Amino acid sequence: MPDAVATVTTARAPRPDHGSRLELARGLLRRLEGRSESVRPAPVTESDGAVLPVAEPLARLLPAGGLRRGSTVALPAVPGATSLLFALLAEASAGGAWVGVVGRPGLGLLAAAEAGVQLERLALVPEPGADLLAVTIALLDGMDVVAVSGAARAGVRAADRQRLAARARQRGTVLLALGSWPGADMELSCSDVQWRGLDAGAGRLRSRRVEVQLRGRTVAPGTRPAPLLLPAPGSAVADVGQNVARPAAVTTVEDERAAG
Amino acid sequence: MSASVVRVLALWSPDWPVTAAAMAAHVPSHRPAAVIVANRVLACSAIARARGVRRGLRRREAQARCPELVVLERDPDRDARAFEPVVAAAEELAPGVEVVRPGLVALAAQGPVGWFGGEQAAAEKLVDQVAARTGVECQVGVADGLFAAVLAARRGLAVAPGDTPAFLAPLGVEELDREPDVDRSELVGLLRRLGLRSLGALAELDAEDVASRFGADAVLCHRLARGLDPRPPVRRTPPEELAVEVELDPPVDRVDAAAFAARGLAERLHRALAGHGLSCTRLGVAARTVSGEELHRIWRCAEPLTPSGTVDRVRWQLDAWLTRSRTTSADGPGAVCRLRLVPEETVTAGALQLGLWGDVGEADERAGRALVRVQALLGPESVFTAVLVGGRDPAEQVRLVPWGDDRKLDSGPMSMSSPPLSTGEVGGAGPASPAAAARGPQAGVRGTGPARGGPAPRVDVGEARGATPAAGADVGTADPTQDVGAVSDSWRSAAPAGWPEDMVRLTGRVSAGDVAAEEGKGRTTNRRRRVPAPRRSTGRPAVPDPPPSWPGRLPAPSPATVPPQPLPAALVDATGRPVRLTAPDLLSAPPHHLVVDDGTPQVVQGWAGPWPLRQRWWVADAAAGSRVQIAVDGGVALLLLAREGGWWVTGIYD
Secondary structure, three states: OHHHHHHHHHHHOOOOOHHHHHHHHHHHHHHHHHHHHHHOOOOOOOOOOOEEEOOHHHHHHOOOOEEEOOOEEEEOOOOOHHHHHHHHHHHHHHOOOOEEEEOOOOEOHHHHHHHOOOHHHEEEEOOOHHHHHHHHHHHHHHOOEEEEEOOOOOOOOHHHHHHHHHHHHHHOOEEEEEOOOOOOOEEEEEEEEEEEEEEEEOEEEEEEEEEEEEEEOOOOOOOOOEEEEOOOOOOOOEEOOOOOHHHHHHHHHHHHHHHO | OOOOOOEEEEEEOOOHHHHHHHHHHOOOOOOOEEEEEOOEEEEEOHHHHHOOOOOOOEHHHHHHHOOOOEEEOOOHHHHHHHHHHHHHHHHHHOOOEEEEEOOEEEEEOHHHHHHHOOHHHHHHHHHHHHHHHHOOOOEEEEEEOHHHHHHHHHHOOEOOOOOHHHHHOOOEHHHHHOOOOOOOHHHHHHHHHOOOOEHHHHHOOOHHHHHHHHOHHHHHHHHHHOOOOOOOOOOOOOOOOOOEEEEEEEEEOOHHHHHHHHHHHHHHHHHHHHHOOEEEEEEEEEEEEOOOOEEEEEEEOOOOOOHHHHHHHHHHHHHHHHHHHHHHOOOOOOOEEEEEEEEEEEEEOOOOOOOEOEOOOHHHHHHHHHHHHHHHHHOHHHOEEEEEOOOOOOOOOEEEEEOOOOOOOOOOHHHHHOHHHHHHHHHHHOOOHHHHHHHHHHHHHHOOOHHHOOHHHHHHHHHHHHHOOOOOOOOOOOHHHHHHHHHHHHHHHHOOOOOOHHHHHHOOOOOOHHHHHHHHHHHHHHHHHHOOOOOOOOOOOOOOOOOOOOOOOOOOOOOOEOOOOOEEEEEEEOOOOEOOEEEOOEEOOOEEEEEEOOOOOEEEEEEEEEEEEOOOOOOOOOOOEEEEEEEEHHHEEEEEEEEOOEEEEEEEEO
16 A cells, blocks of 8 residues: 555656546556455355345344345344354355354254254354454354354453454454344344243243344334244244244155155 | 295294284283184194193183183284284395285295305394394294295294205195185095195195096195295385484474474475375374373374375374473473374375365365364364264264364264164164054153163154154153143144154254264154055165164254253242152152252243153163253243252253
């Protein structure tokens, strides 16, 4: 950058006329554009473009219809947050996206697999210790989605958060923050959590009704919370009214069998 | 004829199987020892032979003759491994040796005899060299042809050129049956019965007569008896020495200095590998510390190592060793004085093992690079991917594999911890099924569990689980069983009959091999019971060995958070008394409050269970437990395990 400015000053001195200055400015602009492109090696490589898909009931809730690459999404630590994380990851993971989870030792990976997350593309760094920031930055370079937990514990400050968000934006990676993350583009939180299927001594846990509330800079204030089943009795997430998720699950099985 | 026959020098170590086994088992050489296979003595030491032990004796008889006999097992691989230093020692003096079998080396006599100036001198040199290098006693024989040379070595003779037929003639025909690989006892017995008791007598026969009367093998024996060896020794090509090592002087106790040394070493290794057109997929990193400790670890890599990848791994390994030595001992004897890199497994550089888990695309490569960078930051055991394995607890169904290790390398806890289960499972899939199936789910539910011992009850449970979706989880409870029945009825209308619920859920979602195999298992059992005759073609390859179905496993949904260590909890009833188990499937009172980890009490909103879990009864410290699902205020649900009188949180439905 400084040498480009220097070129402008030196070149402007001998030729003050308008046409050549315009040409010169255009040339400089092209050069800068070319340079910035060479610095950033085309972050979006997937064909599906700038939005990672999510499951249908959540997609309706999200403004972009999915997880926009480069965005930062916070999932506050309330009951249901981990299931919400799995539900958000499932579609993208099934589509070939790599997911990294930093600083979360007790992740229920069986639940992740049930939600549809591909475990072979789910990289875990359970104990980053003091290197949480460095590890997250390294993962932001290679993964499609990076979930960070325990940022407050590891002493991540506001400047670090901005740095991570900028890195995510530059690399086209979705940064999911588990826990409080001031400055996130979006915040998805669960409320009115209610498990179904348990009785006094009978039944078993089957599904959970939650109200998923979306807040954030890019979201119109006053958006109503969406009632969802998370997990639903046949999938990671479903609409509350659509309690007949089982036939859907079965047809997929049947289809698969027919298709071999 | 002697012109065409090569002079062969045979180096023979007597009773090599015993020598090798005794070395491996650290049996002192003055104790009589024998290697026994199939209750017969295969080989015995000289001391044992002096006490009357002979080859071919029964074990009991051998021990009767020699009560202090050490009985050793046979291991041909071990014999070959242990013989390798002997071969290397002989090779130092006389290149071009042939390892006939462990314990016997043959080489062309011309070279060493000419060099050391005589057969006697060459034999002495070889015996001394082997004894000095390896401590193994050897005998040398020289004769025309390998067969005669081996016989000469057994007697410690040098047969003069041309005297070989004369040397062989008085020997008995049993000498033809000395090779352990070839069984000529029948031929030898026949020859003896025919009165051909010596090799000379056999040699006097016409070759045509031998061929027409005794067959092809006898023709070979006839040639041997006449002193005509079929072939000269095959010279062995010494294996390429690819390992590189460096002496660190002064010894290194700092990671950065060691990494600097490792860089040069890795470059040397890769130059050597590139020179042979090889790439390394398993790298052994060995180090010797100043205190004389030998450290060794093998790194497996899914893809061939690059020089920088090698440097990284050496650095992580040294880091681990050096930090460990610093933490375990304060005076720091752990400085590394020698570093050695051994390519344990190599592949041809052109034939790289790409696409282990499908195509390694650009995104996968990028992700792999990022993960390796994290490993460089935190160490190799910091980045994991998970593999689903068998188990009943949410925690034990997941195995974490460090990045770079092969995800399918071993079957993990599934085969390690539960051998009886798999046998039970074989029974369940096999012809024993119909009887158990006829009893239906209720019978199966009552036949609780893996704990009652043999495979039979387990078959029941497995079948019941196949018949009702959640029977596996609700084993042993009265109410849930009813509940399960109702569910399974509604379920059958939608799902293929008899499919466990969680299995249907998993289908098509999880690509891990375990789940796919399990799915196949569910299908086979099901089909065998309900639709016996027509085998519908599923288009999928048959699963050869179905994994166990783990009856008693909780069905989906699984807890989204599994604490690495179970958290202690207290369950209190309405009157404030602690809730405990009066029976494996009965609580003393309905729970009212839950206190997790001495936190604030939470009001219980709903609960289900307890579901008894008894497994690994064959392990001493295995404790029976019962599981309860509890939903408390605020929409949190927990999976509790009652074990050893207390309650533990083993899963949080987060």
